[in-house]
Amino acid sequence: MARDLFKKCRDYSDSADARAQGFYPYFRCIEQSYGNHVVCGGEEKIMIGSNNYLGLAQDPRVVEAACEATRQFGAGCTGSRLLNGTISLHNELEEALAAFLGRESALLFSTGFFANQGALAALTEADDVILCDRENHASIIEGCQVAPARLVPYRHNSVDALRNRLKRIPEESGRLIIMDGVFSMSGDMADLPPMVKAAKEYDAIMYVDEAHSLGVVGPQGRGVVHQYGLNDDVEIVMGTFSKSFGSMGGFISGSHEMIEFVKHKARCFIFTASLAPAVVGGVLKALEIMQSEPERIEMLWRNTRMMHEGFKSIGFKIGSTQSPIVPILIGSEAKAFAFAQRLFEEGVFAIPAIYPAVRYGEAIVRTSFMSTHTEDDLDKVLDIFAKIARELGTFDDPVYTESGRRRNVFDFALPQRGGVEEVRVDSGNSSRNGSELHAAVSR
Numbered sequence: 314m315a316r317d318l319f320k321k322c323r324d325y326s327d328s329a330d331a332r333a334q335g336f337y338p339y340f341r342c343i344e345q346s347y348g349n350h351v352v353c354g355g356e357e358k359i360m361i362g363s364n365n366y367l368g369l370a371q372d373p374r375v376v377e378a379a380c381e382a383t384r385q386f387g388a389g390c391t392g393s394r395l396l397n398g399t400i401s402l403h404n405e406l407e408e409a410l411a412a413f414l415g416r417e418s419a420l421l422f423s424t425g426f427f428a429n430q431g432a433l434a435a436l437t438e439a440d441d442v443i444l445c446d447r448e449n450h451a452s453i454i455e456g457c458q459v460a461p462a463r464l465v466p467y468r469h470n471s472v473d474a475l476r477n478r479l480k481r482i483p484e485e486s487g488r489l490i491i492m493d494g495v496f497s498m499s500g501d502m503a504d505l506p507p508m509v510k511a512a513k514e515y516d517a518i519m520y521v522d523e524a525h526s527l528g529v530v531g532p533q534g535r536g537v538v539h540q541y542g543l544n545d546d547v548e549i550v551m552g553t554f555s556k557s558f559g560s561m562g563g564f565i566s567g568s569h570e571m572i573e574f575v576k577h578k579a580r581c582f583i584f585t586a587s588l589a590p591a592v593v594g595g596v597l598k599a600l601e602i603m604q605s606e607p608e609r610i611e612m613l614w615r616n617t618r619m620m621h622e623g624f625k626s627i628g629f630k631i632g633s634t635q636s637p638i639v640p641i642l643i644g645s646e647a648k649a650f651a652f653a654q655r656l657f658e659e660g661v662f663a664i665p666a667i668y669p670a671v672r673y674g675e676a677i678v679r680t681s682f683m684s685t686h687t688e689d690d691l692d693k694v695l696d697i698f699a700k701i702a703r704e705l706g707t708f709d710d711p712v713y714t715e716s717g718r719r720r721n722v723f724d725f726a727l728p729q730r731g732g733v734e735e736v737r738v739d740s741g742n743s744s745r746n747g748s749e750l751h752a753a754v755s756r
């Protein structure tokens with residue numbers, strides 16, 4: 314008898330179980346957004362779970378540019394860029410991005426996810442190797458799965474691990490090293506200079522995903538590559554519009570010939586409809602504002618510094634973040650869910666991240682800050698975090714006390730809710746159980 318493809322759907326109960334316990338944190342419906350504040354269920358919440366770093370998603374000039382583009386070109390392009398879907402705004406945005414980043418050319422994709430997938434799949438061949446930081450974003454990992462090349466993960470941000478891998482690659486294989494500029498969960502920055510040096514020594518192409526760094530890091534928000542002055546040493550710079558640009562879509566940038574090749578070969582560029590006029594019009598305006606109002610980036614960093622210091626002074630562990638992404642280490646998955654639920658009840662919108670988005674046993678509440686948060690917003694957030702941590706006993710947990718149990722067993726009782734988290738053991742040994750590779754692959 315043929316396997317019942319829907320059996321797994323009937324058996325799936327994780328989301329229903331979480332809902333039944335009152336801890337389900339996903340798909341929260343936003344009824345109105347003001348950027349730093351949103352309305353959910355008729356109640357206003359401080360939003361610290363968005364990547365709208367410069368508050369541009371709600372900027373009236375961006376909104377008006379999106380409306381104007383819609384009036385001029387319609388609601389959609391109803392076709393692929395290759396065929397009927399290219400409008401003058403697409404070309405204008407590609408030129409503006411290339412000029413902004415000091416690259417020869419840029420190519421838009423319908424999402425940042427597609428940009429990574431399309432470029433990796435188009436540019437690599439069967440005997441090539443993609444060297445991939447273990448904490449790279451899921452779109453990169455998916456891209457590696459679709460690409461014909463072999464995926465070789467290396468320890469997060471470790472140039473020694475990278476060199477070790479590079480040493481073992483057959484001489485004739487093409488090599489591409491790919492990393493997030495700012496990592497989306499930990500918020501730390503790629504240690505680019507030694508990576509670039511290693512890439513040169515081993516004749517590898519460098520590819521940096523600046524999704525979380527454009528509009529945030531570097532002169533006028535030009536990203537990590539510019540921050541380090543390495544624009545001439547990184548062959549491919551990728552970005553998204555779903556963070557600082559306040560919209561959606563993505564792009565890659567680099568040499569004319571590389572872009573010309575990818576635009577004729579990347580399947581997820583060719584076989585999908587182009588970005589809607591409203592998106593492109595809005596992003597063009599956002600790019601203009603990003604460059605003309607540097608005070609936004611200054612405010613973002615003022616808020617970022619305030620939150621790094623604020624969380625640390627309360628006693629939270631925030632890892633090695635160097636950006637507005639501030640992961641609040643909780644440890645237990647159930648507690649991270651409980652924490653996020655209590656935040657929501659107290660008027661703060663933040664999302665927990667659990668394995669495989671983060672390492673097993675290191676669940677976090679992921680917070681991220683904007684230039685448009687007020688001091689009052691941020692003071693309130695810190696007070697509420699402190700209150701909930703005391704209530705849930707967060708600072709007494711092994712992950713905080715470092716009593717030696719970290720990353721071994723997590724078996725916390727959930728205060729006030731009565732549930733007990735399943736005891737789980739993670740040996741942390743990738744060669745024995747493949748969990749690390751699985752984590753990298755699923756992230």
Ligand SMILES: Cc1ncc(COP(=O)(O)O)c(C=O)c1O
Binds near residue numbers: 497525561563
């Ligand atoms: C580092 C990184 N790269 C790529 C993407 C995908 O971008 P998009 O949302 O435009 O598909 C994300 C999105 O979260 C990301 O964090």
